[in-house]
Amino acid sequence: MDVRLALSDEVRRQRINAERLVVVARPRHPQVKRELDLETYLAQEHILVSSRRRGFGVEDYELSRHGLKRRIRLRCQHYFAACRVVSETDLILTMAERYARIVNRLFRNRMLPFPLKAPDYDAYLYWHANADADPANQWLRKRLMEAFGRG
Secondary structure, eight states: OOOOOOOOTTEEEEEEEEEOEEEEEOTTOSSOOSSOOHHHHHHSEEEEEOSSSSSOOHHHHHHHHTTOOOEEEEEESOHHHHHHHHHHSSOEEEEEHHHHHHHHHHHOOEEEEOSSOOOOEEEEEEEEGGGTTOHHHHHHHHHHHHHTTOO
16 A cells, blocks of 8 residues: 555546555564554554655555654565565554455464554556556456455
8 A cells, every 4th residue: 555646647547445554563572462552653663565765655644644753664565575574573564454464364463453543545446548448457447346346
C-alpha cells in the first residue's frame, strides 16, 4: 500500500476496496505485547514498503497529521520480503489488513490494530488506457473486481 501519486491521462484506475491498516510483529517480540499502544509503536524500528526510493508511506502521513513520526530502519519494495524480515527481527511493519492475513500465514507473524485512529485507505486496480478495449484485460479486470466483491 503506497501513497497515491498523480497519474497521467493514459493510466486508468478503479477502486477495489477500502483497506484498514494493521501492524505486523513477530510472535515473541520483546516490546510488542497483546495490545500495541501508540507510545510502543513509535518506540520501535519500522519497515517501510514502497516502490519509491524516497518519501513516506500512508501511515507516515497519518502520523504527521498528529505531529508524530516513526523510525524507519529498513525500506523495501515487497511486503512478502518485509514480512519475512519481521518474522526474524524486532522490526515491525504497517500494512493493509487483507494482504497481511494472506502473507503472514507463512510466517505466523502477529497482526495488531494500528494504534492511531485512521481512516481506511482506498485500494485501486490500475491499467494503461491501451488496454481499455483489450478483451483479455477486460476479462481479467472483471474477475479481479468480482474477487473483491465489486463486480
